[in-house]
Amino acid sequence: xxxxxxxxxxxxxxxxxxxxxxxxxxxxxxxxxxxxxxxxxxxxxxxxxxxxxxxxxxxxxxxxxxxxxxxxxxxxxxxxxxxxxxxxxxxxxxxxxxxxxxxxxxxxxxxxxxxxxxxxxxxxxx
Numbered sequence: 001x002x003x004x005x006x007x008x009x010x011x012x013x014x015x016x017x018x019x020x021x022x023x024x025x026x027x028x029x030x031x032x033x034x035x036x037x038x039x040x041x042x043x044x045x046x047x048x049x050x051x052x053x054x055x056x057x058x059x060x061x062x063x064x065x066x067x068x069x070x071x072x073x074x075x076x077x078x079x080x081x082x083x084x085x086x087x088x089x090x091x092x093x094x095x096x097x098x099x100x101x102x103x104x105x106x107x108x109x110x111x112x113x114x115x116x117x118x119x120x121x122x123x124x125x126x
Contacts, residue, residue, distance in 0.1 A: 028073055029099065033058060033066045038096060038103045041076070045091040075099060 012021040028034065033055070040046070040054040052063050067090060070076040075096035081087040092100060 025073060028069050029075070031066070033062055034070060034075075035103050035106065037063070037066055037070065038075070038092065038100050039107060041090060041092050041096075042100065043092075043097075045079075045089050047087065047089055051090065070096070 011017060014020050015022050015026060017023065036055050036058070037051065040051055046054070048063070048067075051067075052058060052060065055063070067076060067078070071078050074093055076090050077093050079089045079091075081089075
């Protein structure tokens with residue numbers, strides 16, 4: 001990985017430092033569930049159950065953990081309505097929407113090069 005050091009940035013923004021906050025955030029968002037949650041929410045406001053239905057294979061526990069992490073990092077906003085049972089909705093914040101542009105690019109890249117990757121794996125494994 002190549003990172004550019006900016007002398008004006010504080011040490012906690014330096015991805016090359018093991019103790020940097022930037023590296024911790026990068027680790028949080030660079031997981032398959034966080035990327036899929038961002039892509040699934042998109043421009044929508046979604047309830048927990050709709051999110052879970054929209055992400056094949058995610059467990060209740062993993063969705064909860066990732067939504068909490070994303071809320072903590074300011075990527076999603078959680079709104080609780082005082083109803084019985086409580087209604088909870090999630091939407092991307094401004095930083096979450098900005099990150100979504102990167103996630104969209106990664107999705108486009110994956111779709112574009114999936115055939116190449118599959119062919120490479122067959123050659124490597126064969």
